[in-house]
Amino acid sequence: MADLKIAPIGGHATQAGHNAIARNVAQPLDLGWVQGVRVNLSAAERRVATLPGRRTVKKDAQAAWLLKAITCIDLTTLNGDDTAERVKRLCAKAKAPVRADLLDALGMADRGLTTGAICVYHRFVATAVEALAGTGIPVAAVSTGFPAGLIPHDLKLKEIEASVKDGAEEIDIVITREHVLTGNWQALYDEMRDFRAACGQAHVKAILATGDLKTLRNVARASLVCMMAGADFIKTSTGKESVNATLAVTLIMIRMIREYQERTGFKIGYKPAGGISAAKDVLNYQFLMKEELGREWLEPNLFRIGASSLLADIERQLEHHVTGRYSAYNRHAAG
């Protein structure tokens, strides 16, 4: 393998992994900082337009990047027809994300490759925790009335607490988009503070639902307010908005992560989610993370990819790398 080391494998962010990075400590709401945020849309678009194709990596290097991407996937099922059986199958896939013969050929057979986490609705947290017992793979629960986030605030806190009680180590909350659209930064800050407090030791990912926020400036300001209020990760989308993760939104959000780190010293994770289903697309996200934030942000304690079908395409590309052939998607066990 060239270019990118796959270590440390068992890439999932166990509590030990979490502890390797100082956890964000909430800052006072700094409205001057928030209002001062400016975004140059055309510069952002120009920057991301250069990515596809420019940093193409081939062969062994590409396989290494894709294996690394697997360790960052929050393998997700968030459907109205989810069942315990589907969640158990997803957990089995998280534990063994790539066919054994392919891993063997890639020299990865004994490296304990797993996805970063499993991501499910609260109802399936206990099922997933049981299915993943002893693996160290954390269970993430979407919460706070996902995906719209329009249930009463006290029920949001109860939902978080219930998922933590069932064993979720990560909680993916949705913000109230109205707070952003009306510029009510205090309200956004206050709800995020409450969500973080309700999570306790569980790490909290703040889903901004960027496709609902109208402008990149709103995305940048909402990112900042959520970090000030204690978010461990900021995440683009629920996967249910009409526009989900994009490279332009990613650039804006990770530059806010950089700014937040420069001012406070805390490293915040980033999770693009929704519509990332092709291996070639995930490479662009990885390149952007490395170029803007550095190699540290390629690891699962600072980078996750929320995706339901990406793993199948990555496995297919790895098969092509090993055998020179593509097989049908249905040969690779879906999540």
Ligand SMILES: O=C[C@H](O)COP(=O)(O)O
């Ligand atoms: O957070 C994860 C997303 O809901 C998954 O979206 P996807 O099904 O488009 O991959």
